[in-house]
Amino acid sequence: MQDFRPKIIAFYCSNCASSAAKIANKMNLYLPEEVKLINVPCTGRIEILHLLKAFENGADGVCVFGCQEDSCQYINGILKLKKRVEHVKKMLEEMGIEPDRIEVFSLYAGKGQDFVDIAKEMVNKINQLGPIF
Amino acid sequence: MIIAEAKPISEILEMVKDFSKILVVGCKGCVTVCNVGGAKEVAILASSIRIGMRKKGKEVEVGEITLERQCDPEYIEELRDIIKDYDAVVSIACGVGPQFIAERYPDIMVFPGVNTKFMGGAIEHGVWAERCAGCGQCVIHYYGTMCPIARCSKSLMNGPCGGSNHGKCEVSPEIDCIWDKIVRKMMAQGRLEELLKIRPPKSWLTARDGGPRKMVREELAK
Incomplete structure (x- = not known):
């Protein structure tokens, strides 16, 4: 358990979250190595299957960075995703897996610091939960 | 169409806990349209079974297939060469599907992966209502x-x-x-x-009160 280094898959959208990531980069703020990024055009494109596949293929945690609920370029992508994440949380619970292993965050485009801080918090949380299997 | 809802994954995991090779079978008919038993849902259930069983400390092989329909024998027949590689089937068609598979392949355990609810239609996206x-x-x-x-x-x-x-x-x-x-x-x-x-009072002989129903169309039957 002491050697545990969590694997975290972070989906992020091409709009607000992507801007936040770029700003973080310009501020020389970097994500923890445990977090692997997957870019999607909009978080509304992320299906339940994508989230499950991350766990099936070895992720200890999954997080999604998207837009504020009122500023999705595709109107309601982040709202759709939030419902799907809630559904996956229930599924994980039924499987005996902590639902906190998956989270979704609405970012402001200019908040690069938030992007990195939230990712670090997620790493800490998954570290406390330990390996998924 | 026939409307169904997914069974809780915990219930399905309990069903298949003693099996190591599980085939999840979907249907491209009604249950695809009501987003509960098509190819996408087959993939979701298969992934859930793999994750859930691994969490229980058991690695399982989970196959995925979606048939044109599970309520016609010719499509059930398509499973013949595949099903022998598995020791349990979870059908996510309506209640007809698992029974047709079980009738055709009496040696294998077949489980229902959905709860069949009613005959109805979509009144808005994600909302279905009974009509018949x-x-x-x-x-x-x-x-x-x-x-x-x-x-x-x-x-x-x-x-x-x-x-x-x-x-x-x-x-x-x-x-x-x-x-x-x-x-x-x-x-x-x-x-x-x-x-x-x-x-006149409605005759319920044509409904379930007349026992299990069967329909024969002489011009079609062999």
Whole structure:
């Protein structure tokens, strides 16, 4: 358990979250190595299957960075995703897996610091939960 | 279409816990349209079984296939070369599918992966409502083309009852009183008098009261 280094898959959208990531980069703020990024055009494109596949293929945690609920370029992508994440949380619970292993965050485009801080918090949380299997 | 809902994954994991090779079988018919048993849902359930079983400390092989339909034997036959590699099947078609598979392949355990709910349609995306009770003798044209059997909580043929309240049913404010709708539509169409017509009692012999049903069409049957 002491050697545990969590694997975290972070989906992020091409709009607000992507801007936040770029700003973080310009501020020389970097994500923890445990977090692997997957870019999607909009978080509304992320299906339940994508989230499950991350766990099936070895992720200890999954997080999604998207837009504020009122500023999705595709109107309601982040709202759709939030419902799907809630559904996956229930599924994980039924499987005996902590639902906190998956989270979704609405970012402001200019908040690069938030992007990195939230990712670090997620790493800490998954570290406390330990390996998924 | 036939409307179904997914069983909780915990229930399915309990069903298949003693098996190591599990085949999840979907159907491209009704359950694909109501987003519960098509190719996408097959992939979701298969992934859930792999994750859930691994969490229980057991690695399982989970196969995925989606048939054109599970309510026609020729499509069930497509499983013949595949099914022998598995020791359990989870069908996510309506209740017909797992029974057809079990009848065709009597040596394998077949489990239902969904709860079949009713015959109905989508009233908006993600919301389905019951429209037909399959009584075997359709009379909806007497009632403004609305079925009082499927859509009245009491299946009244001569409503509304005293529980009708501002267009809603006493059973739940979520349920429309179909008799309120029937009367209003008949009034709007100038056909209210038709509701006063004395009709013979409905025969339920064509419904479930006549036992399990079977239909033979001589011009089609061999």
